[in-house]
Amino acid sequence: MRLRIILLIVAIILGVIAVVAVVSYISSIRTSVEEEVEKVEVLVAAQNIPKETPVETIIAADAVTTEAIPRKYLADGVLTTLDNYEGYVTAAPVNKGEQITSTKFVKPEQ
Incomplete structure (x- = not known):
């Protein structure tokens, strides 16, 4: 049971990191496109x-x-x-x- 909770917490942390990385990437693309336009x-x-x-x-x-x-x-x-x-x-x-x-x-x- 304890192992499942630890795995769940690790999965949530990795999910949050992935979301932050995607948002950061999209923001940088938007900035470069706005500069071009x-x-x-x-x-x-x-x-x-x-x-x-x-x-x-x-x-x-x-x-x-x-x-x-x-x-x-x-x-x-x-x-x-x-x-x-x-x-x-x-x-x-x-x-x-x-x-x-x-x-x-x-x-x-x-």
Whole structure:
């Protein structure tokens, strides 16, 4: 009888440990999935933008829009606003749907 009680207690303890391990594992998976799916609002070309187009023209023509992109798919130097680029022009053509990055703009030659 005493052996059965000890085995029952050991089984309960092992069951609790198993439940804690499974909950911990599921929590870590959820965290990694949430990080992969985390989205950031960035600027994306709403239309094709020719080379040497001034930023002011781009803004006036609504040539860019914001789009939520998963963080792991963001281009290096992607922009969330054009506020600091007044007086700049596009360095090369920008295709519709392309993420707007800081390398797309240069100061115009005088």
